[in-house]
Amino acid sequence: MRVLGIETSCDETSAAVLDGTGNDVSLRSLVILSQDVHAIFGGVVPEIASRAHLTAIVPVVERALSDAGVDMVDAVAVTNAPGLVGALLVGVSFAKAFAFARGIPVIGVHHMEGHLFATALEHPGAVPPFTALLVSGGHTLLLDVESWGRYRLLGRTRDDAAGEAFDKVAKLLGLPYPGGPHVERLATASDAGAFRFPRPMLRRNQLPADPDFYDVSFSGLKTAVLNAVKTSDLERDRGAIARAFQDSLIETLVEKTVRAVREHGRERVVLGGGVACNATLVRAMRARLGTRGVDVFAPSARLATDNAAMIARAGLFHLERGERAALDLNAFAAQPIPGLVAA
Ligand code: KG4
Ligand code: ZN
Secondary structure (H helix, E strand, C coil): CCCEEECCCCEEEEEEEEEEEECCEEEEEEEECCHHHHHHHCCCCCHHHHHHHHHHHHHHHHHHHHHHHHCCCCCEEHHHHHHHHHHHHHHEEEEEEEEHHHCCCEEEEEHHHHHHHHHHCCCCCCCEEEEEEEEECCCCCEEEECCEEEEEEEEEECCHHHHHHHHHHHCCCCCCCHHHHHHHHHHHCCCCCHHHHCCCCCCCCCCCCCCCCCCCCCCHHHHHHHHHHHHHHHHHHHHHHHHHHHHHHHHHHHHHHHHHHHHHHCCCEEECCCCHHHHHHHHHHHHHHCCCCCEECCCCHHHHHCCCCHHHHHHHHHHHCCCCCCCCCCCCCCCCCCECCCC
16 A cells, blocks of 8 residues: 655654555655744744645645655545644645545544654564653653554653753753754763752652653753753853753653563563654663663654654554544544553
């Protein structure tokens, strides 16, 4: 089956074409147009994002089809939740019109389920069963994935998402938006010196039934960074603060992932979402889990951040199960991942 994927949930207009059956897929094309305009405002402005998607969607899809060397696809998969509703509506409306005009099926895809499938596009071993850590600008989810379509939610953030924490700390340090790569670069080149921030929700000797055994929280860490910024010489300490922040966040994420791997006896860990671009996080995960014989799979930066290839891939899975959306397919700001079962 050949699927056109479309992603417009935030500030990337993206389209991709992939061919495949089951886990045997090949990506024919991927076009990602990033809306740089938001950097001026220090964050994504929803109204501007929607309008930018509207002008970009047609050329981006045409380019994805021509890069793939095809005119026809068998189905369209589009992100319909979660995200900025106005932005999602552009992709959803386009996908429905495209599918209707060609008499082909359309399917709505949950953005986070897309991130879950992204790594498998590059690493054939990144298939269930595995422990998944999805760390993006809007979400932080720790999942046990028994099979595609069966996801057990183990932990999530109580407040800020991991990427959001990176972006807010970048702002406090006077770095550009989106802040993750800037904080990582600075942290990698620095020593934490005298700075050490709390490791939230990392009490020892906890039991899996404890409510914060898997959950994370980054708002206290952000406040600790704010206090450090206020009481230090930022020109001198910027790098050390970035390093101490990143050390704390990474240690927390690694420890929670190790707990999930141990409790569920998984031999693979799959990372996804923009924060999975962080090489220090991936290295720390491999250092802790490699000794247990656990493989850690991380996507390349292009597939870790928002892209339509992962949406096409997740869409293929649902289409092969015979699922189809009706032409009243809608967009939603928030929605649980389909197939999510309680822990
Ligand atoms: O998955 P994504 O592209 O968009 C959402 O679905 O939110 O993730 C974007 C997030 C931003 O918060 C960005 O700062 C973060 O990923 N990010 C990073 C790095 N690269 C991107 N965070 C830490 N280190 C990085 N190298
Ligand atoms: Zn995302």
